[in-house]
Amino acid sequence: MKALHPQQTCELHVHVGGCLYTEDLLELGRGIYAEVDWSLFVNSYEKAFGVRPDPERLFREGLRSERGRERFREHWVYHQEDGGDFGRFQAKFDLLICLYRYWAQNLHREEEVLWRIAERHRCEGLDYVEYRAMFGLDDPERFLHFHRTNARVFEQVSREGFSARYLISLPRGAALQGYALVQRLLAENPELVPTVVGLDFCFFEEGHPPDKLRPFFARLAADNQRHPKQALEVAYHVGEVFFDKSLESAVRWCHQAALLGAKRLGHAIALGLDPEVAVARRPKAHEEEPVSERLAQINYDLEHRKELEAFGVEVDRRGLERERVALQGQGTGERVSLPYSPERLEEVRRRQDYVLDQLTRLEVCIESCPTSNMRIGGVPTPAQHPLWRFLRSEVGLAIGADDPGVFDQPLAAEVEWVAAHADMGRRELARRLGDPRRFSFGWQRPF
Numbered sequence: 001m002k003a004l005h006p007q008q009t010c011e012l013h014v015h016v017g018g019c020l021y022t023e024d025l026l027e028l029g030r031g032i033y034a035e036v037d038w039s040l041f042v043n044s045y046e047k048a049f050g051v052r053p054d055p056e057r058l059f060r061e062g063l064r065s066e067r068g069r070e071r072f073r074e075h076w077v078y079h080q081e082d083g084g085d086f087g088r089f090q091a092k093f094d095l096l097i098c099l100y101r102y103w104a105q106n107l108h109r110e111e112e113v114l115w116r117i118a119e120r121h122r123c124e125g126l127d128y129v130e131y132r133a134m135f136g137l138d139d140p141e142r143f144l145h146f147h148r149t150n151a152r153v154f155e156q157v158s159r160e161g162f163s164a165r166y167l168i169s170l171p172r173g174a175a176l177q178g179y180a181l182v183q184r185l186l187a188e189n190p191e192l193v194p195t196v197v198g199l200d201f202c203f204f205e206e207g208h209p210p211d212k213l214r215p216f217f218a219r220l221a222a223d224n225q226r227h228p229k230q231a232l233e234v235a236y237h238v239g240e241v242f243f244d245k246s247l248e249s250a251v252r253w254c255h256q257a258a259l260l261g262a263k264r265l266g267h268a269i270a271l272g273l274d275p276e277v278a279v280a281r282r283p284k285a286h287e288e289e290p291v292s293e294r295l296a297q298i299n300y301d302l303e304h305r306k307e308l309e310a311f312g313v314e315v316d317r318r319g320l321e322r323e324r325v326a327l328q329g330q331g332t333g334e335r336v337s338l339p340y341s342p343e344r345l346e347e348v349r350r351r352q353d354y355v356l357d358q359l360t361r362l363e364v365c366i367e368s369c370p371t372s373n374m375r376i377g378g379v380p381t382p383a384q385h386p387l388w389r390f391l392r393s394e395v396g397l398a399i400g401a402d403d404p405g406v407f408d409q410p411l412a413a414e415v416e417w418v419a420a421h422a423d424m425g426r427r428e429l430a431r432r433l434g435d436p437r438r439f440s441f442g443w444q445r446p447f
């Protein structure tokens with residue numbers, strides 16, 4: 001078997017909508033694009049890019065000529081030049097959301113969109129894919145319908161040589177509410193239990209500390225223990241876009257997500273991007289954070305003092321306790337500002353080492369998505385990619401494509417990119433990564 005074959009045929013981190021390529025969208029829009037309500041896309045695109053797009057024209061010309069197709073591609077594919085900005089990424093993604101809504105609500109044929117996605121993956125040679133998708137909670141019936149439809153299709157497409165599994169993405173701000181609906185879905189459709197293997201947290205992470213999900217994780221752990229045959233595992237996007245806080249807090253969030261029970265962390269750039277590179281990305285980057293985050297950091301440092309000190313992070317207990325008292329008098333929404341010194345940056349490196357070591361012990365895997373991190377995650381150059389740091393550590397690591405259609409990069413190309421830029425040969429890389437299937441969800445459930 002070719003080195004890196006296991007890594008190029010197992011996909012653990014893709015969002016359903018992001019799997020559609022330019023050609024897929026043009027085909028899905030053929031004959032209907034004039035009927036679709038594009039307002040969501042047009043408005044968010046204008047807000048993010050300052051230009052009001054004309055989707056009807058994009059489709060008309062995209063279906064007619066190579067030049068039109070290229071122009072369409074520019075509005076769908078997310079490039080490095082678009083800037084590491086989640087809002088801009090979402091604006092492009094809204095094109096798909098408008099189109100998908102039409103297929104679902106007007107045509108009632110959204111299954112065809114999903115079949116197209118799975119078929120493409122099968123043709124690419126993938127044999128195991130965990131898909132994930134998100135739907136708003138405003139209307140519980142529609143939430144259930146959306147996820148039931150997805151899970152059913154992924155169950156149906158799974159046959160000889162191709163297995164699809166499904167993770168339901170829950171809104172970070174209403175996890176328990178979403179989770180209760182997932183439980184209802186599985187109770188009403190027990191045939192979907194083998195396909196629905198996990199839950200995911202994605203979308204904007206800024207403003208959503210993992211610690212707020214403590215009640216959700218406690219509930220999930222209790223349910224998993226009661227019903228091990230339908231236990232759900234958690235994948236959690238964290239440390240991807242974190243300009244709202246200090247580097248220490250960004251590192252801490254990754255650790256806290258793992259301590260709460262997430263088994264795979266999406267991106268975790270905060271654990272591998274060199275601190276000096278991270279703070280150079282914007283003026284005064286990561287210097288400010290809300291008082292609530294600084295307080296959480298102080299509590300974390302005091303709680304993990306011994307372990308941190310073992311990694312060379314000095315924890316000034318008295319000083320932190322004094323700072324905590326002073327901060328407690330302030331509103332939690334107020335912001336504190338702490339500038340970086342070379343010593344502080346060096347200390348953040350040790351914090352990263354500490355948390356990578358903790359993840360290794362907890363057997364938590366990092367899902368690293370190379371192109372996504374370059375284009376959305378604000379990693380400035382390939383040489384500065386967090387992956388190299390992860391590869392030097394012992395942390396479990398899986399390569400994902402995230403949104404292969406939006407980035408125009410299938411999984412095999414992502415793995416090739418890693419092989420081309422890594423400081424090791426293909427065989428050594430294959431050995432270091434191992435078979436990503438060991439991090440897949442669901443297989444550890446008792447029969």
Ligand SMILES: [Zn+2]
Binds near residue numbers: 013015202237266402
């Ligand atoms: Zn993702």
